[in-house]
Amino acid sequence: MHSFTEENYLKAIYKLQEANGLIVATSALAQVLEVHAPSVTDMLKRMAGKKLVTYQKSKGVKLTEKGRQVAVGIIRNHRLWEVFLVDKLGYKWDEVHDLAEQLEHIHSEDLTNKLDMFLGFPKADPHGDPIPDANGILPKSKAVLLSTLKMGERGTFTGVTDHTPAFLNYLDKSGISLGNSIKVKAIEEFDQTYTIQLKDKKDTVISYKVANSLLVNKVETT
Amino acid sequence: MHSFTEENYLKAIYKLQEANGLIVATSALAQVLEVHAPSVTDMLKRMAGKKLVTYQKSKGVKLTEKGRQVAVGIIRNHRLWEVFLVDKLGYKWDEVHDLAEQLEHIHSEDLTNKLDMFLGFPKADPHGDPIPDANGILPKSKAVLLSTLKMGERGTFTGVTDHTPAFLNYLDKSGISLGNSIKVKAIEEFDQTYTIQLKDKKDTVISYKVANSLLVNKVETT
DNA sequence: TTAATAAATTAGGTTAATCTAATTTATTTT
DNA sequence: AAAATAAATTAGATTAACCTAATTTATTAA
Ligand SMILES: [Mn+2]
Ligand SMILES: [Mn+2]
Ligand SMILES: [Mn+2]
Ligand SMILES: [Mn+2]
Numbered sequence: 166m167h168s169f170t171e172e173n174y175l176k177a178i179y180k181l182q183e184a185n186g187l188i189v190a191t192s193a194l195a196q197v198l199e200v201h202a203p204s205v206t207d208m209l210k211r212m213a214g215k216k217l218v219t220y221q222k223s224k225g226v227k228l229t230e231k232g233r234q235v236a237v238g239i240i241r242n243h244r245l246w247e248v249f250l251v252d253k254l255g256y257k258w259d260e261v262h263d264l265a266e267q268l269e270h271i272h273s274e275d276l277t278n279k280l281d282m283f284l285g286f287p288k289a290d291p292h293g294d295p296i297p298d299a300n301g302i303l304p305k306s307k308a309v310l311l312s313t314l315k316m317g318e319r320g321t322f323t324g325v326t327d328h329t330p331a332f333l334n335y336l337d338k339s340g341i342s343l344g345n346s347i348k349v350k351a352i353e354e355f356d357q358t359y360t361i362q363l364k365d366k367k368d369t370v371i372s373y374k375v376a377n378s379l380l381v382n383k384v385e386t387t
Numbered sequence: 388m389h390s391f392t393e394e395n396y397l398k399a400i401y402k403l404q405e406a407n408g409l410i411v412a413t414s415a416l417a418q419v420l421e422v423h424a425p426s427v428t429d430m431l432k433r434m435a436g437k438k439l440v441t442y443q444k445s446k447g448v449k450l451t452e453k454g455r456q457v458a459v460g461i462i463r464n465h466r467l468w469e470v471f472l473v474d475k476l477g478y479k480w481d482e483v484h485d486l487a488e489q490l491e492h493i494h495s496e497d498l499t500n501k502l503d504m505f506l507g508f509p510k511a512d513p514h515g516d517p518i519p520d521a522n523g524i525l526p527k528s529k530a531v532l533l534s535t536l537k538m539g540e541r542g543t544f545t546g547v548t549d550h551t552p553a554f555l556n557y558l559d560k561s562g563i564s565l566g567n568s569i570k571v572k573a574i575e576e577f578d579q580t581y582t583i584q585l586k587d588k589k590d591t592v593i594s595y596k597v598a599n600s601l602l603v604n605k606v607e608t609t
Numbered sequence: 610t611t612a613a614t615a616a617a618t619t620a621g622g623t624t625a626a627t628c629t630a631a632t633t634t635a636t637t638t639t
Numbered sequence: 640a641a642a643a644t645a646a647a648t649t650a651g652a653t654t655a656a657c658c659t660a661a662t663t664t665a666t667t668a669a
Contacts, residue, residue: 170626191647204627206648211625223634223647254501264495271489279476392656413617426657428618433655445617445664 167217169270172239173198174208175217178228179236188225237301238277243269244290244297245280251291252284258291259333274299292333293324293343293380308380311347311359312373319348320381327378339369347381389439391492394461395420396430397439400450401458410447459523460499465491466512466519467502473513474506480513481555496521514555515546515565515602530602533569533581534595541570542603549600561591569603 167175177197181189191209195202213220217232228236246268250256256264278299281287288304289295297303308323322345325332336342341363350368351360357373389397399419403411413431417424435442439454450458468490472478478486500521503509510526511517519525530545544567547554558564563585572590573582579595 168625192645200626201628202647203629203649208626250498254498254505256501264493264498267493267495271486273486273489276472276476276486279478283476390655414615422656423658424617425619425659430656 166272167235170208171212171215171217172235172270174212175228175232175236176239178218178226179233179240182228188227190225194226234301237297237303238274239269240303241297241299241301242271242277244294245277245284245287247290247292248284248287248296249280252287257333257337259330259337261291262328262330289324291343292328293322306380308382310377311349311361311379311381312357312377314349314381314383316349316352317386319346319384319386321346321384322379323382324380325378326380332375332378335375339371340366341369341379346384347379388494389457392430393434393437393439394457394492396434397450397454397458398461400440400448401455401462404450410449412447416448456523459519459525460496461491462525463519463521463523464493464499466516467499467506467509469512469514470506470509470518471502474509479555479559481552481559483513484550484552511546513565514550515544528602530604532599533571533583533601533603534579534599536571536603536605538571538574539608541568541606541608543568543606544601545604546602547600548602554597554600557597561593562588563591563601568606569601 174194177194178189181193181197185193191202191205194205194209198205209218209220209226212218212232213226216229217235218226218228220226243265246265247261250261250264251258281296281299287296295304295306306324309320310326311320311322314320322341322343324343325336346364348362349359350362352358353360357376359371359373359376360368361371361376362368396416399416400411403415403419407415413424413427416427416431420427431440431442431448434440434454435448438451439457440448440450442448465487468487469483472483472486473480503518503521509518517526517528528546531542532548533542533544536542544563544565546565547558563569568586570584571581572584574580575582579598581593581595581598582590583593583598584590
């Protein structure tokens, strides 16, 4: 099997490929993995030897198909364990990430699939992130940032792009939860502050930074 | 925290201390951990430096109180996860050990305690082994080997001393399950073969080897 | 109680994963 | 296009956890 370290590199490369371009820089990996650049260079060479990535000196890395399979498998584990922790053990959504970082490295496809069944084949984790299926297929979401909506538009809150406990706590405190229907009541021109209306609640004012961290499924206003 | 390797050494030392004497030999550890003796010597020195064991050159090791705490914590994790796998995910008792070997190293006391609650505070794992409580206290069992019972005596089957899938499968096939009441109907003098009666079942013949791997709570015949 | 055997340690390596300091390669800026 | 800056790699070490071969210490047998 692969080491935890390799798995963390694969996951990091995968996420950087998704977020930015196709090719990932040494420095970007060093930053997210919290190691120094020469460590990354070293590791990438070893992983290239195992055909997990294609590495071009001084250019960057990409996952091979094999590497992608492993990365998506880990993400599947991570998100299923997060569902377990929240739905079954009663954790809050801001408490589960670090535990899932450990649990995602348990090596057993069979366990993953049994856990999936036990949880009722959830489609998304507690933060709204989609859970890859057993074949490594991850549904393409068409959610957009709340900050892209215009006055009067509506959406359903389906995910976050900031997963920090601080932000998640802020949402709890503000009564903003996954699944809520949101309508943009006003956008302050000066600083892009949003006034939104949550179903059955009085209007709430959120900063641009917050609006830019919330994913919504836009509801077409007919 | 401690590495998985250290935790496995601690667990191995703990089990050897319980089974045999107070002091554990390098060779015994090498055998159960499947490494070579110089590796053990090396590791024991490092662990002694961390005050997890007391190590006397060429004599052997013992756990310190700190080392014992860690060891029992891991055993608690292991057994709780085994209960989870069997009770919640539907695994059979002969399939869970290797997975629990991985899960036992998840570091979170809080997770362990929440899992314990979720499982309903089980007293024993699927093999009848007692689960230490949150304070590291492990109830002393008074179970004895079935092979120590005499003709006509009775007991309740509460545990096994052989945890191999082969043996556990044999018990399944023979219809012998934890909690069964067992009466010794006959003991063949020649080879110590036992004829036992299981509640509501016809008599079953088991070898001495089997009788010597089953733990029972003896029922005083009034 | 010496000799033979078994157990444990020391000596000297290896590999994965990290580091710092020095150097090379790539990208910007003038 | 040269100079300046930034990014990446090489060189050389370190640490944990292992190994084999050689040596020492302890136990058992003669
Ligand atoms: Mn997470
Ligand atoms: Mn998540
Ligand atoms: Mn087990
Ligand atoms: Mn068990």
